[in-house]
Amino acid sequence: MLPREQSESFEHTFLCEKAAFADATTGRERQEDKCGLRTEFQRDRDRILHCNSFRRLKHKTQVFLSPAGDHYRTRLTHTLEVSQIARTIARALRLNEDLTEAIALGHDLGHTPFGHAGERMLNELSPYGFHHYEQSLRVVDILEKDGAGLNLTREVRDGILKHTNQVANTYEGYAVRFADVIAYINHDIDDSIRAGILKEEDIPSAITNVLGHSKSARITTLVCSLIENGLHDRDEAEGDEGILRMSAEVEKAYKQLHRFMFDSVYTNPACKSEERKAQDMIAFLYKYYTDHIEALPAMYMNLAYHYGVDMAVCDYISGMTDVFAVETFKELFIPAAWMVK
Structure with a gap:
Protein backbone atom coordinates (compact mmCIF):
# COMPACT_ATOMS: atom_id res chain seq x y z
CA MET A 1 0.00 0.00 0.00
CA LEU A 2 1.08 3.57 -0.65
CA PRO A 3 1.56 5.80 2.41
CA ARG A 4 -1.58 7.71 1.42
CA GLU A 5 -3.57 4.48 1.24
CA GLN A 6 -2.29 3.44 4.64
CA SER A 7 -3.44 6.78 6.08
CA GLU A 8 -6.86 6.40 4.45
CA SER A 9 -7.18 2.88 5.83
CA PHE A 10 -6.23 4.12 9.30
CA GLU A 11 -8.97 6.79 9.10
CA HIS A 12 -11.63 4.13 8.45
CA THR A 13 -10.31 2.06 11.36
CA PHE A 14 -9.92 4.82 13.93
CA LEU A 15 -12.22 7.75 13.13
CA CYS A 16 -15.85 7.87 14.21
CA GLU A 17 -18.67 7.53 11.70
CA LYS A 18 -19.42 11.26 11.81
CA ALA A 19 -15.89 12.20 10.72
CA ALA A 20 -14.98 13.32 7.20
CA PHE A 21 -12.87 10.72 5.39
CA ALA A 22 -10.15 11.88 3.04
CA ASP A 23 -10.87 9.23 0.42
CA ALA A 24 -14.52 10.32 0.37
CA THR A 25 -13.88 14.02 -0.21
CA THR A 26 -16.29 15.77 -2.55
CA GLY A 27 -13.22 16.90 -4.44
CA ARG A 28 -11.67 20.05 -5.83
CA GLU A 29 -12.84 22.57 -8.41
CA ARG A 30 -10.00 21.40 -10.67
CA GLN A 31 -9.34 17.68 -10.63
CA GLU A 32 -5.80 16.59 -9.77
CA ASP A 33 -3.92 13.32 -9.62
CA LYS A 34 -3.69 11.97 -6.09
CA CYS A 35 -0.47 12.18 -4.10
CA GLY A 36 1.21 8.90 -3.18
CA LEU A 37 2.32 10.18 0.22
CA ARG A 38 -0.45 12.43 1.55
CA THR A 39 -4.24 12.32 1.78
CA GLU A 40 -6.25 15.08 0.16
CA PHE A 41 -6.70 16.93 3.46
CA GLN A 42 -3.01 16.63 4.28
CA ARG A 43 -2.19 18.22 0.92
CA ASP A 44 -4.55 21.10 1.68
CA ARG A 45 -2.90 21.66 5.06
CA ASP A 46 0.52 21.81 3.41
CA ARG A 47 -0.63 24.18 0.68
CA ILE A 48 -1.98 26.61 3.26
CA LEU A 49 1.09 26.33 5.47
CA HIS A 50 3.44 27.20 2.59
CA CYS A 51 1.43 30.01 1.00
CA ASN A 52 2.35 33.71 1.11
CA SER A 53 -0.84 34.78 2.88
CA PHE A 54 -0.08 32.48 5.79
CA ARG A 55 3.39 33.98 6.27
CA ARG A 56 2.00 37.51 6.24
CA LEU A 57 -0.18 36.72 9.26
CA LYS A 58 2.88 37.15 11.49
CA HIS A 59 2.76 40.91 10.83
CA LYS A 60 -1.01 41.41 11.20
CA THR A 61 -2.74 42.65 14.36
CA GLN A 62 -4.73 40.32 16.56
CA VAL A 63 -6.10 42.83 19.12
CA PHE A 64 -3.36 45.28 20.13
CA LEU A 65 -2.12 47.61 17.39
CA SER A 66 1.69 47.84 17.17
CA PRO A 67 2.26 46.56 20.72
CA ALA A 68 5.57 47.42 22.36
CA GLY A 69 6.63 43.89 23.17
CA ASP A 70 7.49 40.58 21.56
CA HIS A 71 4.98 38.43 23.45
CA TYR A 72 1.67 39.86 22.23
CA ARG A 73 -0.34 37.68 19.87
CA THR A 74 -0.36 38.34 16.17
CA ARG A 75 -2.82 36.89 13.68
CA LEU A 76 -0.31 34.09 13.05
CA THR A 77 0.13 33.05 16.68
CA HIS A 78 -3.66 33.19 17.09
CA THR A 79 -4.00 30.84 14.12
CA LEU A 80 -1.49 28.39 15.59
CA GLU A 81 -3.29 28.39 18.94
CA VAL A 82 -6.62 27.77 17.20
CA SER A 83 -5.04 24.89 15.30
CA GLN A 84 -3.69 23.29 18.48
CA ILE A 85 -7.03 23.54 20.33
CA ALA A 86 -9.01 22.33 17.31
CA ARG A 87 -6.72 19.35 16.85
CA THR A 88 -7.11 18.41 20.52
CA ILE A 89 -10.89 18.49 20.16
CA ALA A 90 -10.81 16.53 16.90
CA ARG A 91 -8.44 13.88 18.24
CA ALA A 92 -10.52 13.28 21.36
CA LEU A 93 -13.76 13.05 19.37
CA ARG A 94 -12.11 10.87 16.68
CA LEU A 95 -12.75 13.41 13.95
CA ASN A 96 -10.40 13.96 11.02
CA GLU A 97 -7.45 15.83 12.50
CA ASP A 98 -5.90 16.66 9.11
CA LEU A 99 -9.09 18.32 7.87
CA THR A 100 -9.48 20.16 11.17
CA GLU A 101 -5.91 21.45 11.01
CA ALA A 102 -6.25 22.61 7.40
CA ILE A 103 -9.41 24.59 8.20
CA ALA A 104 -7.81 26.11 11.31
CA LEU A 105 -4.63 27.18 9.49
CA GLY A 106 -6.66 28.79 6.69
CA HIS A 107 -9.49 30.37 8.63
CA ASP A 108 -7.98 33.87 8.96
CA LEU A 109 -5.96 34.17 5.73
CA GLY A 110 -8.25 36.96 4.54
CA HIS A 111 -7.90 39.15 7.61
CA THR A 112 -7.00 42.78 7.07
CA PRO A 113 -4.15 44.76 8.58
CA PHE A 114 -5.06 46.24 11.98
CA GLY A 115 -7.38 43.39 12.90
CA HIS A 116 -11.14 43.84 13.07
CA ALA A 117 -10.73 47.62 12.91
CA GLY A 118 -9.43 47.24 9.38
CA GLU A 119 -12.18 44.77 8.54
CA ARG A 120 -14.89 47.16 9.75
CA MET A 121 -13.48 50.00 7.67
CA LEU A 122 -13.31 47.97 4.45
CA ASN A 123 -16.85 46.76 5.14
CA GLU A 124 -17.97 50.40 5.33
CA LEU A 125 -16.09 51.46 2.21
CA SER A 126 -16.80 48.62 -0.19
CA PRO A 127 -20.20 48.58 -1.92
CA TYR A 128 -20.04 44.78 -1.70
CA GLY A 129 -19.22 44.73 2.01
CA PHE A 130 -16.20 42.97 3.43
CA HIS A 131 -15.96 40.02 5.83
CA HIS A 132 -12.71 38.28 6.63
CA TYR A 133 -14.16 34.77 6.39
CA GLU A 134 -15.38 35.43 2.84
CA GLN A 135 -12.04 37.01 1.99
CA SER A 136 -10.19 33.99 3.40
CA LEU A 137 -12.04 31.81 0.91
CA ARG A 138 -11.26 34.28 -1.87
CA VAL A 139 -7.57 34.12 -0.92
CA VAL A 140 -7.38 30.34 -1.30
CA ASP A 141 -9.65 30.24 -4.37
CA ILE A 142 -8.28 33.15 -6.39
CA LEU A 143 -5.53 35.30 -4.91
CA GLU A 144 -2.84 32.82 -3.93
CA LYS A 145 -0.21 31.59 -6.39
CA ASP A 146 -0.45 34.76 -8.50
CA GLY A 147 -4.13 34.33 -9.19
CA ALA A 148 -4.22 30.56 -9.64
CA GLY A 149 -5.49 29.81 -6.13
CA LEU A 150 -4.69 26.75 -4.01
CA ASN A 151 -7.46 24.52 -5.41
CA LEU A 152 -8.41 23.16 -1.99
CA THR A 153 -10.98 20.46 -1.30
CA ARG A 154 -14.56 21.56 -0.81
CA GLU A 155 -14.53 20.41 2.83
CA VAL A 156 -11.65 22.73 3.72
CA ARG A 157 -13.14 25.61 1.75
CA ASP A 158 -16.49 25.13 3.52
CA GLY A 159 -14.84 25.14 6.96
CA ILE A 160 -12.88 28.31 6.19
CA LEU A 161 -15.96 30.16 4.95
CA LYS A 162 -18.21 29.07 7.82
CA HIS A 163 -15.87 29.25 10.80
CA THR A 164 -17.57 32.36 12.22
CA ASN A 165 -21.35 32.19 12.02
CA GLN A 166 -22.65 29.74 9.42
CA VAL A 167 -23.64 26.08 9.47
CA ALA A 168 -20.55 24.06 8.47
CA ASN A 169 -20.99 20.88 6.44
CA THR A 170 -18.53 18.89 8.57
CA TYR A 171 -18.09 18.27 12.28
CA GLU A 172 -14.47 19.29 11.81
CA GLY A 173 -15.71 22.73 10.80
CA TYR A 174 -17.56 22.99 14.11
CA ALA A 175 -14.44 21.98 16.03
CA VAL A 176 -12.55 24.90 14.46
CA ARG A 177 -15.43 27.29 15.13
CA PHE A 178 -15.33 26.55 18.87
CA ALA A 179 -11.53 26.46 18.96
CA ASP A 180 -11.38 29.93 17.41
CA VAL A 181 -13.48 31.50 20.17
CA ILE A 182 -11.82 29.50 22.96
CA ALA A 183 -8.40 30.62 21.72
CA TYR A 184 -9.07 34.32 21.21
CA ILE A 185 -11.06 34.88 24.41
CA ASN A 186 -8.31 33.36 26.54
CA HIS A 187 -5.23 34.68 24.79
CA ASP A 188 -6.80 38.14 24.66
CA ILE A 189 -7.13 38.00 28.45
CA ASP A 190 -3.46 37.08 28.64
CA ASP A 191 -2.45 39.98 26.37
CA SER A 192 -4.72 42.39 28.23
CA ILE A 193 -3.06 41.48 31.53
CA ARG A 194 0.33 41.96 29.89
CA ALA A 195 -0.79 45.40 28.66
CA GLY A 196 -2.02 46.45 32.12
CA ILE A 197 -5.64 46.71 30.99
CA LEU A 198 -6.81 43.79 33.13
CA LYS A 199 -5.76 41.88 36.20
CA GLU A 200 -6.70 38.23 36.67
CA GLU A 201 -8.72 39.18 39.74
CA ASP A 202 -10.86 41.57 37.65
CA ILE A 203 -12.61 38.60 36.07
CA PRO A 204 -15.80 37.98 38.10
CA SER A 205 -15.57 35.04 40.48
CA ALA A 206 -18.81 33.65 39.06
CA ILE A 207 -16.80 32.98 35.89
CA THR A 208 -13.46 31.89 37.31
CA ASN A 209 -14.99 29.56 39.89
CA VAL A 210 -16.43 27.56 36.99
CA LEU A 211 -13.84 27.98 34.23
CA GLY A 212 -10.64 28.37 36.23
CA HIS A 213 -8.26 31.04 37.45
CA SER A 214 -5.71 30.94 34.63
CA LYS A 215 -5.61 30.86 30.83
CA SER A 216 -4.64 27.20 30.66
CA ALA A 217 -7.24 26.19 33.24
CA ARG A 218 -10.02 27.96 31.35
CA ILE A 219 -9.01 26.44 28.01
CA THR A 220 -8.89 22.99 29.60
CA THR A 221 -12.35 23.41 31.16
CA LEU A 222 -13.93 24.59 27.91
CA VAL A 223 -12.31 21.93 25.75
CA CYS A 224 -13.05 19.13 28.20
CA SER A 225 -16.68 20.19 28.45
CA LEU A 226 -17.06 20.02 24.66
CA ILE A 227 -15.44 16.59 24.53
CA GLU A 228 -17.42 15.18 27.45
CA ASN A 229 -20.71 16.20 25.82
CA GLY A 230 -19.68 14.58 22.52
CA LEU A 231 -21.11 14.93 19.03
CA HIS A 232 -24.82 15.30 18.34
CA ASP A 233 -26.73 14.60 15.17
CA ARG A 234 -27.94 17.66 13.31
CA ASP A 235 -31.60 16.69 13.64
CA GLU A 236 -31.34 16.47 17.46
CA ALA A 237 -29.18 19.57 17.95
CA GLU A 238 -30.63 22.70 19.52
CA GLY A 239 -29.62 25.04 16.71
CA ASP A 240 -26.43 24.64 14.74
CA GLU A 241 -24.20 25.19 17.80
CA GLY A 242 -25.89 22.26 19.52
CA ILE A 243 -23.95 19.87 17.29
CA LEU A 244 -21.03 20.50 19.63
CA ARG A 245 -22.02 21.72 23.06
CA MET A 246 -20.73 22.42 26.54
CA SER A 247 -22.47 21.62 29.80
CA ALA A 248 -25.08 24.19 30.85
CA GLU A 249 -22.91 25.49 33.70
CA VAL A 250 -19.77 25.88 31.57
CA GLU A 251 -21.66 27.43 28.67
CA LYS A 252 -23.23 30.04 30.98
CA ALA A 253 -19.82 30.99 32.40
CA TYR A 254 -18.30 31.04 28.89
CA LYS A 255 -20.98 33.48 27.67
CA GLN A 256 -20.43 35.66 30.75
CA LEU A 257 -16.69 35.71 30.00
CA HIS A 258 -17.38 36.67 26.41
CA ARG A 259 -19.54 39.59 27.57
CA PHE A 260 -16.96 40.62 30.14
CA MET A 261 -14.24 40.79 27.48
CA PHE A 262 -16.34 42.92 25.17
CA ASP A 263 -17.14 45.34 27.96
CA SER A 264 -13.65 45.44 29.47
CA VAL A 265 -11.27 44.99 26.54
CA TYR A 266 -12.74 44.98 23.04
CA THR A 267 -14.49 48.32 23.58
CA ASN A 268 -11.93 49.71 26.05
CA PRO A 269 -10.57 53.14 24.92
CA ALA A 270 -7.13 52.26 26.27
CA CYS A 271 -7.05 49.21 24.04
CA LYS A 272 -8.62 50.85 21.01
CA SER A 273 -7.11 54.35 21.19
CA GLU A 274 -5.17 53.96 17.92
Whole structure:
Protein backbone atom coordinates (compact mmCIF):
# COMPACT_ATOMS: atom_id res chain seq x y z
CA MET A 1 0.00 0.00 0.00
CA LEU A 2 1.08 3.57 -0.65
CA PRO A 3 1.56 5.80 2.41
CA ARG A 4 -1.58 7.71 1.42
CA GLU A 5 -3.57 4.48 1.24
CA GLN A 6 -2.29 3.44 4.64
CA SER A 7 -3.44 6.78 6.08
CA GLU A 8 -6.86 6.40 4.45
CA SER A 9 -7.18 2.88 5.83
CA PHE A 10 -6.23 4.12 9.30
CA GLU A 11 -8.97 6.79 9.10
CA HIS A 12 -11.63 4.13 8.45
CA THR A 13 -10.31 2.06 11.36
CA PHE A 14 -9.92 4.82 13.93
CA LEU A 15 -12.22 7.75 13.13
CA CYS A 16 -15.85 7.87 14.21
CA GLU A 17 -18.67 7.53 11.70
CA LYS A 18 -19.42 11.26 11.81
CA ALA A 19 -15.89 12.20 10.72
CA ALA A 20 -14.98 13.32 7.20
CA PHE A 21 -12.87 10.72 5.39
CA ALA A 22 -10.15 11.88 3.04
CA ASP A 23 -10.87 9.23 0.42
CA ALA A 24 -14.52 10.32 0.37
CA THR A 25 -13.88 14.02 -0.21
CA THR A 26 -16.29 15.77 -2.55
CA GLY A 27 -13.22 16.90 -4.44
CA ARG A 28 -11.67 20.05 -5.83
CA GLU A 29 -12.84 22.57 -8.41
CA ARG A 30 -10.00 21.40 -10.67
CA GLN A 31 -9.34 17.68 -10.63
CA GLU A 32 -5.80 16.59 -9.77
CA ASP A 33 -3.92 13.32 -9.62
CA LYS A 34 -3.69 11.97 -6.09
CA CYS A 35 -0.47 12.18 -4.10
CA GLY A 36 1.21 8.90 -3.18
CA LEU A 37 2.32 10.18 0.22
CA ARG A 38 -0.45 12.43 1.55
CA THR A 39 -4.24 12.32 1.78
CA GLU A 40 -6.25 15.08 0.16
CA PHE A 41 -6.70 16.93 3.46
CA GLN A 42 -3.01 16.63 4.28
CA ARG A 43 -2.19 18.22 0.92
CA ASP A 44 -4.55 21.10 1.68
CA ARG A 45 -2.90 21.66 5.06
CA ASP A 46 0.52 21.81 3.41
CA ARG A 47 -0.63 24.18 0.68
CA ILE A 48 -1.98 26.61 3.26
CA LEU A 49 1.09 26.33 5.47
CA HIS A 50 3.44 27.20 2.59
CA CYS A 51 1.43 30.01 1.00
CA ASN A 52 2.35 33.71 1.11
CA SER A 53 -0.84 34.78 2.88
CA PHE A 54 -0.08 32.48 5.79
CA ARG A 55 3.39 33.98 6.27
CA ARG A 56 2.00 37.51 6.24
CA LEU A 57 -0.18 36.72 9.26
CA LYS A 58 2.88 37.15 11.49
CA HIS A 59 2.76 40.91 10.83
CA LYS A 60 -1.01 41.41 11.20
CA THR A 61 -2.74 42.65 14.36
CA GLN A 62 -4.73 40.32 16.56
CA VAL A 63 -6.10 42.83 19.12
CA PHE A 64 -3.36 45.28 20.13
CA LEU A 65 -2.12 47.61 17.39
CA SER A 66 1.69 47.84 17.17
CA PRO A 67 2.26 46.56 20.72
CA ALA A 68 5.57 47.42 22.36
CA GLY A 69 6.63 43.89 23.17
CA ASP A 70 7.49 40.58 21.56
CA HIS A 71 4.98 38.43 23.45
CA TYR A 72 1.67 39.86 22.23
CA ARG A 73 -0.34 37.68 19.87
CA THR A 74 -0.36 38.34 16.17
CA ARG A 75 -2.82 36.89 13.68
CA LEU A 76 -0.31 34.09 13.05
CA THR A 77 0.13 33.05 16.68
CA HIS A 78 -3.66 33.19 17.09
CA THR A 79 -4.00 30.84 14.12
CA LEU A 80 -1.49 28.39 15.59
CA GLU A 81 -3.29 28.39 18.94
CA VAL A 82 -6.62 27.77 17.20
CA SER A 83 -5.04 24.89 15.30
CA GLN A 84 -3.69 23.29 18.48
CA ILE A 85 -7.03 23.54 20.33
CA ALA A 86 -9.01 22.33 17.31
CA ARG A 87 -6.72 19.35 16.85
CA THR A 88 -7.11 18.41 20.52
CA ILE A 89 -10.89 18.49 20.16
CA ALA A 90 -10.81 16.53 16.90
CA ARG A 91 -8.44 13.88 18.24
CA ALA A 92 -10.52 13.28 21.36
CA LEU A 93 -13.76 13.05 19.37
CA ARG A 94 -12.11 10.87 16.68
CA LEU A 95 -12.75 13.41 13.95
CA ASN A 96 -10.40 13.96 11.02
CA GLU A 97 -7.45 15.83 12.50
CA ASP A 98 -5.90 16.66 9.11
CA LEU A 99 -9.09 18.32 7.87
CA THR A 100 -9.48 20.16 11.17
CA GLU A 101 -5.91 21.45 11.01
CA ALA A 102 -6.25 22.61 7.40
CA ILE A 103 -9.41 24.59 8.20
CA ALA A 104 -7.81 26.11 11.31
CA LEU A 105 -4.63 27.18 9.49
CA GLY A 106 -6.66 28.79 6.69
CA HIS A 107 -9.49 30.37 8.63
CA ASP A 108 -7.98 33.87 8.96
CA LEU A 109 -5.96 34.17 5.73
CA GLY A 110 -8.25 36.96 4.54
CA HIS A 111 -7.90 39.15 7.61
CA THR A 112 -7.00 42.78 7.07
CA PRO A 113 -4.15 44.76 8.58
CA PHE A 114 -5.06 46.24 11.98
CA GLY A 115 -7.38 43.39 12.90
CA HIS A 116 -11.14 43.84 13.07
CA ALA A 117 -10.73 47.62 12.91
CA GLY A 118 -9.43 47.24 9.38
CA GLU A 119 -12.18 44.77 8.54
CA ARG A 120 -14.89 47.16 9.75
CA MET A 121 -13.48 50.00 7.67
CA LEU A 122 -13.31 47.97 4.45
CA ASN A 123 -16.85 46.76 5.14
CA GLU A 124 -17.97 50.40 5.33
CA LEU A 125 -16.09 51.46 2.21
CA SER A 126 -16.80 48.62 -0.19
CA PRO A 127 -20.20 48.58 -1.92
CA TYR A 128 -20.04 44.78 -1.70
CA GLY A 129 -19.22 44.73 2.01
CA PHE A 130 -16.20 42.97 3.43
CA HIS A 131 -15.96 40.02 5.83
CA HIS A 132 -12.71 38.28 6.63
CA TYR A 133 -14.16 34.77 6.39
CA GLU A 134 -15.38 35.43 2.84
CA GLN A 135 -12.04 37.01 1.99
CA SER A 136 -10.19 33.99 3.40
CA LEU A 137 -12.04 31.81 0.91
CA ARG A 138 -11.26 34.28 -1.87
CA VAL A 139 -7.57 34.12 -0.92
CA VAL A 140 -7.38 30.34 -1.30
CA ASP A 141 -9.65 30.24 -4.37
CA ILE A 142 -8.28 33.15 -6.39
CA LEU A 143 -5.53 35.30 -4.91
CA GLU A 144 -2.84 32.82 -3.93
CA LYS A 145 -0.21 31.59 -6.39
CA ASP A 146 -0.45 34.76 -8.50
CA GLY A 147 -4.13 34.33 -9.19
CA ALA A 148 -4.22 30.56 -9.64
CA GLY A 149 -5.49 29.81 -6.13
CA LEU A 150 -4.69 26.75 -4.01
CA ASN A 151 -7.46 24.52 -5.41
CA LEU A 152 -8.41 23.16 -1.99
CA THR A 153 -10.98 20.46 -1.30
CA ARG A 154 -14.56 21.56 -0.81
CA GLU A 155 -14.53 20.41 2.83
CA VAL A 156 -11.65 22.73 3.72
CA ARG A 157 -13.14 25.61 1.75
CA ASP A 158 -16.49 25.13 3.52
CA GLY A 159 -14.84 25.14 6.96
CA ILE A 160 -12.88 28.31 6.19
CA LEU A 161 -15.96 30.16 4.95
CA LYS A 162 -18.21 29.07 7.82
CA HIS A 163 -15.87 29.25 10.80
CA THR A 164 -17.57 32.36 12.22
CA ASN A 165 -21.35 32.19 12.02
CA GLN A 166 -22.65 29.74 9.42
CA VAL A 167 -23.64 26.08 9.47
CA ALA A 168 -20.55 24.06 8.47
CA ASN A 169 -20.99 20.88 6.44
CA THR A 170 -18.53 18.89 8.57
CA TYR A 171 -18.09 18.27 12.28
CA GLU A 172 -14.47 19.29 11.81
CA GLY A 173 -15.71 22.73 10.80
CA TYR A 174 -17.56 22.99 14.11
CA ALA A 175 -14.44 21.98 16.03
CA VAL A 176 -12.55 24.90 14.46
CA ARG A 177 -15.43 27.29 15.13
CA PHE A 178 -15.33 26.55 18.87
CA ALA A 179 -11.53 26.46 18.96
CA ASP A 180 -11.38 29.93 17.41
CA VAL A 181 -13.48 31.50 20.17
CA ILE A 182 -11.82 29.50 22.96
CA ALA A 183 -8.40 30.62 21.72
CA TYR A 184 -9.07 34.32 21.21
CA ILE A 185 -11.06 34.88 24.41
CA ASN A 186 -8.31 33.36 26.54
CA HIS A 187 -5.23 34.68 24.79
CA ASP A 188 -6.80 38.14 24.66
CA ILE A 189 -7.13 38.00 28.45
CA ASP A 190 -3.46 37.08 28.64
CA ASP A 191 -2.45 39.98 26.37
CA SER A 192 -4.72 42.39 28.23
CA ILE A 193 -3.06 41.48 31.53
CA ARG A 194 0.33 41.96 29.89
CA ALA A 195 -0.79 45.40 28.66
CA GLY A 196 -2.02 46.45 32.12
CA ILE A 197 -5.64 46.71 30.99
CA LEU A 198 -6.81 43.79 33.13
CA LYS A 199 -5.76 41.88 36.20
CA GLU A 200 -6.70 38.23 36.67
CA GLU A 201 -8.72 39.18 39.74
CA ASP A 202 -10.86 41.57 37.65
CA ILE A 203 -12.61 38.60 36.07
CA PRO A 204 -15.80 37.98 38.10
CA SER A 205 -15.57 35.04 40.48
CA ALA A 206 -18.81 33.65 39.06
CA ILE A 207 -16.80 32.98 35.89
CA THR A 208 -13.46 31.89 37.31
CA ASN A 209 -14.99 29.56 39.89
CA VAL A 210 -16.43 27.56 36.99
CA LEU A 211 -13.84 27.98 34.23
CA GLY A 212 -10.64 28.37 36.23
CA HIS A 213 -8.26 31.04 37.45
CA SER A 214 -5.71 30.94 34.63
CA LYS A 215 -5.61 30.86 30.83
CA SER A 216 -4.64 27.20 30.66
CA ALA A 217 -7.24 26.19 33.24
CA ARG A 218 -10.02 27.96 31.35
CA ILE A 219 -9.01 26.44 28.01
CA THR A 220 -8.89 22.99 29.60
CA THR A 221 -12.35 23.41 31.16
CA LEU A 222 -13.93 24.59 27.91
CA VAL A 223 -12.31 21.93 25.75
CA CYS A 224 -13.05 19.13 28.20
CA SER A 225 -16.68 20.19 28.45
CA LEU A 226 -17.06 20.02 24.66
CA ILE A 227 -15.44 16.59 24.53
CA GLU A 228 -17.42 15.18 27.45
CA ASN A 229 -20.71 16.20 25.82
CA GLY A 230 -19.68 14.58 22.52
CA LEU A 231 -21.11 14.93 19.03
CA HIS A 232 -24.82 15.30 18.34
CA ASP A 233 -26.73 14.60 15.17
CA ARG A 234 -27.94 17.66 13.31
CA ASP A 235 -31.60 16.69 13.64
CA GLU A 236 -31.34 16.47 17.46
CA ALA A 237 -29.18 19.57 17.95
CA GLU A 238 -30.63 22.70 19.52
CA GLY A 239 -29.62 25.04 16.71
CA ASP A 240 -26.43 24.64 14.74
CA GLU A 241 -24.20 25.19 17.80
CA GLY A 242 -25.89 22.26 19.52
CA ILE A 243 -23.95 19.87 17.29
CA LEU A 244 -21.03 20.50 19.63
CA ARG A 245 -22.02 21.72 23.06
CA MET A 246 -20.73 22.42 26.54
CA SER A 247 -22.47 21.62 29.80
CA ALA A 248 -25.08 24.19 30.85
CA GLU A 249 -22.91 25.49 33.70
CA VAL A 250 -19.77 25.88 31.57
CA GLU A 251 -21.66 27.43 28.67
CA LYS A 252 -23.23 30.04 30.98
CA ALA A 253 -19.82 30.99 32.40
CA TYR A 254 -18.30 31.04 28.89
CA LYS A 255 -20.98 33.48 27.67
CA GLN A 256 -20.43 35.66 30.75
CA LEU A 257 -16.69 35.71 30.00
CA HIS A 258 -17.38 36.67 26.41
CA ARG A 259 -19.54 39.59 27.57
CA PHE A 260 -16.96 40.62 30.14
CA MET A 261 -14.24 40.79 27.48
CA PHE A 262 -16.34 42.92 25.17
CA ASP A 263 -17.14 45.34 27.96
CA SER A 264 -13.65 45.44 29.47
CA VAL A 265 -11.27 44.99 26.54
CA TYR A 266 -12.74 44.98 23.04
CA THR A 267 -14.49 48.32 23.58
CA ASN A 268 -11.93 49.71 26.05
CA PRO A 269 -10.57 53.14 24.92
CA ALA A 270 -7.13 52.26 26.27
CA CYS A 271 -7.05 49.21 24.04
CA LYS A 272 -8.62 50.85 21.01
CA SER A 273 -7.11 54.35 21.19
CA GLU A 274 -5.17 53.96 17.92
CA GLU A 275 -7.90 52.24 15.92
CA ARG A 276 -9.26 55.44 14.40
CA LYS A 277 -5.87 56.31 12.97
CA ALA A 278 -5.53 52.84 11.47
CA GLN A 279 -8.99 53.06 9.94
CA ASP A 280 -8.24 56.49 8.51
CA MET A 281 -5.12 55.08 6.86
CA ILE A 282 -7.15 52.32 5.24
CA ALA A 283 -9.74 54.84 4.07
CA PHE A 284 -7.04 56.98 2.44
CA LEU A 285 -5.49 53.94 0.76
CA TYR A 286 -8.86 52.75 -0.50
CA LYS A 287 -9.70 56.14 -1.98
CA TYR A 288 -6.27 56.48 -3.58
CA TYR A 289 -6.30 53.09 -5.29
CA THR A 290 -9.88 53.33 -6.49
CA ASP A 291 -8.96 56.68 -8.06
CA HIS A 292 -5.57 55.47 -9.35
CA ILE A 293 -6.08 51.89 -10.46
CA GLU A 294 -2.87 52.11 -12.47
CA ALA A 295 -0.95 52.23 -9.19
CA LEU A 296 -2.05 48.70 -8.28
CA PRO A 297 0.33 45.79 -8.96
CA ALA A 298 -0.35 44.06 -12.27
CA MET A 299 -2.20 41.08 -10.76
CA TYR A 300 -4.67 43.37 -8.99
CA MET A 301 -5.23 45.45 -12.13
CA ASN A 302 -6.18 42.19 -13.82
CA LEU A 303 -8.51 41.37 -10.92
CA ALA A 304 -10.10 44.81 -11.30
CA TYR A 305 -10.87 43.99 -14.93
CA HIS A 306 -12.58 40.71 -13.96
CA TYR A 307 -14.19 41.56 -10.61
CA GLY A 308 -14.41 45.36 -10.48
CA VAL A 309 -12.16 48.04 -9.04
CA ASP A 310 -13.64 48.02 -5.52
CA MET A 311 -13.12 44.30 -5.05
CA ALA A 312 -9.58 44.39 -6.41
CA VAL A 313 -8.67 47.27 -4.09
CA CYS A 314 -10.10 45.32 -1.13
CA ASP A 315 -8.04 42.33 -2.24
CA TYR A 316 -4.88 44.41 -2.28
CA ILE A 317 -5.40 46.30 0.98
CA SER A 318 -6.64 43.29 2.97
CA GLY A 319 -3.52 41.39 1.96
CA MET A 320 -1.22 44.06 3.41
CA THR A 321 0.56 43.59 6.72
CA ASP A 322 0.30 46.35 9.30
CA VAL A 323 3.83 47.52 8.52
CA PHE A 324 3.35 47.50 4.75
CA ALA A 325 0.10 49.46 5.06
CA VAL A 326 1.81 52.11 7.20
CA GLU A 327 4.81 52.36 4.84
CA THR A 328 2.55 52.59 1.80
CA PHE A 329 0.54 55.35 3.47
CA LYS A 330 3.73 57.27 4.27
CA GLU A 331 4.97 56.93 0.71
CA LEU A 332 1.70 58.13 -0.79
CA PHE A 333 0.63 60.88 1.61
CA ILE A 334 3.54 62.11 3.73
CA PRO A 335 6.19 64.33 2.07
CA ALA A 336 9.71 62.99 2.23
CA ALA A 337 11.93 64.72 4.76
CA TRP A 338 14.39 67.30 3.43
CA MET A 339 17.83 65.83 3.04
CA VAL A 340 20.36 67.47 5.37
CA LYS A 341 23.59 68.30 3.57
